[in-house]
Amino acid sequence: MPYRWSSLRRSRLGRAVVQHLCRNSALTLSWLVLVAVGSTASAVALTDSSSSTGVSKEIHDTRSFAMVGAIFSGQVSSSGDHFCTGSVIDSPGRNLIVTAAHCMSDGTSALYFAPGYHDGVAPYGVWKLDHATTDSRWTSGQDPDHDVAFVTVDPLNGQQLESAVGSYTLGIGRSPDSIVRLTGYPKVEDAPLTCVNRASSFSATQLRIACTDYSGGTSGTAWVTGGTTVMGVIGGYEQGGDTSDVSYSVVFGDDVETLYQQATASA
Structure with missing residues (x-):
């Protein structure tokens, strides 16, 4: 089926809390401020006092994520x-x-x-x-x-x-350990989830991030860094991951840039 985790073993899991990823809130805040320097949009997009790093929050006012x-x-x-x-x-x-x-x-x-x-x-x-x-x-x-x-x-x-x-703008060759916001739609919900965490390399061609509850339906969710730049989408390894709390993306490199050029040339 054409969405993340179509097999039974990849069904939606219970809501897990990844609080151990946020052991030092002051350090986390400093990371976000550094990313946001020089960009008001970045500050709005990446700092969110109502949610912890790596923990997803459902949103019903989607004006900031149009x-x-x-x-x-x-x-x-x-x-x-x-x-x-x-x-x-x-x-x-x-x-x-x-x-x-x-x-x-x-x-x-x-x-x-x-x-x-x-x-x-x-x-x-x-x-x-x-x-x-x-x-x-x-x-x-x-x-x-x-x-x-x-x-x-x-x-x-x-x-x-x-x-x-x-x-958003397309980001090619971004640092794999960038701070990223995910905003996507689980199939079982009628409103999107949003979450911020630091990404990391899973392999030379794949990225990994821990954000809770990104189950079936969230495939294709953009990995947005700096508030405005897409450096990945949920997909790739296991079509995005085999648990709902860890997601994957293809590294956006030369192949993705070429694909973008093909898409815009035919549009």
């Missing part, structure tokens, strides 16, 4: 039938999202993107997915090191997606 949305099979409804997460990426055509390639395994027919979705409401409209660009190594063999997709969306009422909600 660039993030749920991907639905069929029209959006209040039933929460979303199965992946996507985020708007700056592009010349102003109509591009990034997600995991395995989210697009069955094509884009009858798939829709609802940015800022929460509680059965799509505050910025519902956008039809058009064309997915994936690496041939994913298409031919589902290589986990290429589990990334860029997807164009159709205009809505004559408006381009990026004009409606804004966008």
Whole structure:
């Protein structure tokens, strides 16, 4: 199935608390301040006194995360039938999202993107997915090191997606130990989770991060560093991970940059 942890052994786990990752709150705060220096957007995006490092929080006011949305099979409804997460990426055509390639395994027919979705409401409209660009190594063999997709969306009422909600920028070659925010949609919830923690290398081609409760539906969730830059998406190893408290991403390097260029050239 085209979303994270489709097998029974990867079903949603109970809510675990990763408080040991936040043993020194003062040190954690200093990390966040360093990342935020020179950028008000970074400070807003990465400092959140209401949640601990590595512990996810459900949000119902999604105005600060309008660039993030749920991907639905069929029209959006209040039933929460979303199965992946996507985020708007700056592009010349102003109509591009990034997600995991395995989210697009069955094509884009009858798939829709609802940015800022929460509680059965799509505050910025519902956008039809058009064309997915994936690496041939994913298409031919589902290589986990290429589990990334860029997807164009159709205009809505004559408006381009990026004009409606804004966008993130694509980050290539970012430090693997960057502080990252994840904001994504578990399939079993009707509002997104958000979480901040420090990423790390899992291998030469994969990144790892500990954030609680990122279960099925969160595949494709962007790894946002500096408040504005996407350096990964949940996917890759085990299509994002084999527990809900640890997630993975392909390293965004030259292959992802090439894929982005292909996607924008065809848009």
